[in-house]
Amino acid sequence: MAPAVILEPAGGCLCDQPVHITVRGLAPEQPVTLRAALRDEKGALFRAHARYRADAQGELDLARAPALGGSFTGLEPMGLLWAMVPDRPFWRLVKRDVQTPFVVELEVLDGHEPDGGRLLARAVHERHFMAPGVRRVPVREGRVRATLFLPPGSGPFPGIIDLFGVGGGLLEYRASLLAGKGFAVMALAYYNYDDLPQNMDSLHLEYFEEAVSYLLSHPQVKGSGVGVLGISKGGALGLAMASFLKNITAAVIINGSIANVGGTLQYKDETLLPVGTDPKRIKRTKDGLKDIVDALNNPLEGPDQKSLIPVERSDTTFLFLVGQDDHNWKSEFYAREASKRLQAHGKETPQIICYPETGHYIEPPYFPLCKASLHSLVGGPVIWGGEPRAHAVAQVDAWQQLQTFFHNHLGGEKKTVAAKL
Numbered sequence: 001m002a003p004a005v006i007l008e009p010a011g012g013c014l015c016d017q018p019v020h021i022t023v024r025g026l027a028p029e030q031p032v033t034l035r036a037a038l039r040d041e042k043g044a045l046f047r048a049h050a051r052y053r054a055d056a057q058g059e060l061d062l063a064r065a066p067a068l069g070g071s072f073t074g075l076e077p078m079g080l081l082w083a084m085v086p087d088r089p090f091w092r093l094v095k096r097d098v099q100t101p102f103v104v105e106l107e108v109l110d111g112h113e114p115d116g117g118r119l120l121a122r123a124v125h126e127r128h129f130m131a132p133g134v135r136r137v138p139v140r141e142g143r144v145r146a147t148l149f150l151p152p153g154s155g156p157f158p159g160i161i162d163l164f165g166v167g168g169g170l171l172e173y174r175a176s177l178l179a180g181k182g183f184a185v186m187a188l189a190y191y192n193y194d195d196l197p198q199n200m201d202s203l204h205l206e207y208f209e210e211a212v213s214y215l216l217s218h219p220q221v222k223g224s225g226v227g228v229l230g231i232s233k234g235g236a237l238g239l240a241m242a243s244f245l246k247n248i249t250a251a252v253i254i255n256g257s258i259a260n261v262g263g264t265l266q267y268k269d270e271t272l273l274p275v276g277t278d279p280k281r282i283k284r285t286k287d288g289l290k291d292i293v294d295a296l297n298n299p300l301e302g303p304d305q306k307s308l309i310p311v312e313r314s315d316t317t318f319l320f321l322v323g324q325d326d327h328n329w330k331s332e333f334y335a336r337e338a339s340k341r342l343q344a345h346g347k348e349t350p351q352i353i354c355y356p357e358t359g360h361y362i363e364p365p366y367f368p369l370c371k372a373s374l375h376s377l378v379g380g381p382v383i384w385g386g387e388p389r390a391h392a393v394a395q396v397d398a399w400q401q402l403q404t405f406f407h408n409h410l411g412g413e414k415k416t417v418a419a420k421l
């Protein structure tokens with residue numbers, strides 16, 4: 001029998017789901033090297049490899065066999081995905097068109113040579129962003145520029161607004177995946193997209209209020225409130241929405257800030273100034289990369305208090321997801337400060353989940369860790385923190401936690417669309 005790669009599910013699966021990789025038809029105890037490669041939409045190649053040994057029957061099951069070396073070691077059934085690194089420096093895996101999958105090429109090579117031996121078998125695995133039946137609806141209503149993802153069926157479904165951070169644009173890959181779990185999820189652009197402002201010098205919460213109203217008035221969205229999910233600057237905006245606006249029932253803040261950053265934020269006659277920075281506090285790593293974790297001023301001190309988001313006004317239920325090795329800013333300090341302020345004002349104590357050795361970009365499961373990439377506000381690459389394995393573990397847990405949280409607080413059936421495509 002010629003060696004063959006067996007994938008389960010066979011045709012591909014959703015990007016947040018594991019794939020079970022087995023190689024059959026090897027010689028007993030045969031040493032092999034497995035390689036995985038994925039090209040993103042900008043042509044960057046992400047790759048990982050690991051050395052293994054087949055069992056006495058000539059089978060290699062990545063759910064049972066530890067990697068003996070390579071991009072990772074030990075029992076890591078999804079290591080070939082989360083341990084990928086790009087061939088371009090400072091590049092991050094980003095999915096732009098969610099209607100097409102990432103295509104992963106898997107190769108099995110004879111032996112453990114660093115450059116790989118004879119090719120024994122190969123397979124192609126697709127990782128999709130839209131579960132069967134999920135609908136993608138571009139939104140251009142009033143000022144709102146967004147994409148709404150609706151689960152299969154007529155609903156109504158709990159609604160969630162999804163916000164990314166600095167860089168702007170309209171990233172859909174998290175919203176599309178989350179819609180497969182029974183939520184109506186609207187990926188919301190707020191700058192650097194279509195006819196929205198080109199920068200974030202001056203953002204207005206009225207824009208986000210309009211987006212909330214749009215979502216709540218949608219016939220397939222249920223209830224009197226929505227959820228907000230935000231990462232980074234999107235997390236700070238989620239906190240601000242929950243503090244100033246009505247009808248934000250639940251909010252998940254991934255590595256967000258308790259202070260306004262990067263530009264002014266206005267709502268009616270109130271203005272939050274951006275928290276100050278001191279470039280002298282930017283450090284260099286031993287590789288010469290910028291580490292900006294100390295660059296922002298403390299928003300609890302002096303004039304920077306004018307940047308504090310008044311979270312104590314909020315009646316929203318919060319979940320803070322924190323990477324304890326976030327080098328963008330002090331996410332754990334911000335989450336704990338938000339909690340103190342809420343409690344001091346008799347509000348519900350938020351849930352805070354801290355992940356050790358986890359960096360800034362907590363993405364859906366199996367996205368590889370981006371160690372450093374462009375920071376638009378710094379104008380060059382910065383380190384984001386995180387160790388690849390711990391960060392991968394955190395991403396799997398965080399994804400589950402945020403779904404459970406939204407199901408509990410927004411209601412709705414706990415429903416996952418079948419994995420097989």
Ligand SMILES: CCCCCCCCCC(=O)SCCNC(=O)CCNC(=O)[C@H](O)C(C)(C)COP(=O)(O)OP(=O)(O)OC[C@H]1O[C@@H](n2cnc3c(N)ncnc32)[C@H](O)[C@@H]1OP(=O)(O)O
Binds near residue numbers: 232279
């Ligand atoms: C001292 C100051 C401290 C201030 C702290 C404030 C903290 C703010 C809180 C945060 O939000 S931190 C998170 C910061 N995140 C970023 O800065 C994301 C940077 N932006 C991007 O990576 C890109 O904009 C994005 C991947 C989101 C896609 O953007 P576009 O679709 O607009 O990409 P486009 O192709 O137009 O390329 C724009 C730039 O992004 C770069 N880029 C695009 N795709 C990329 C990718 N996949 N990986 C890395 N870089 C990418 C691209 O090379 C280009 O760089 P240059 O302007 O230098 O030419």
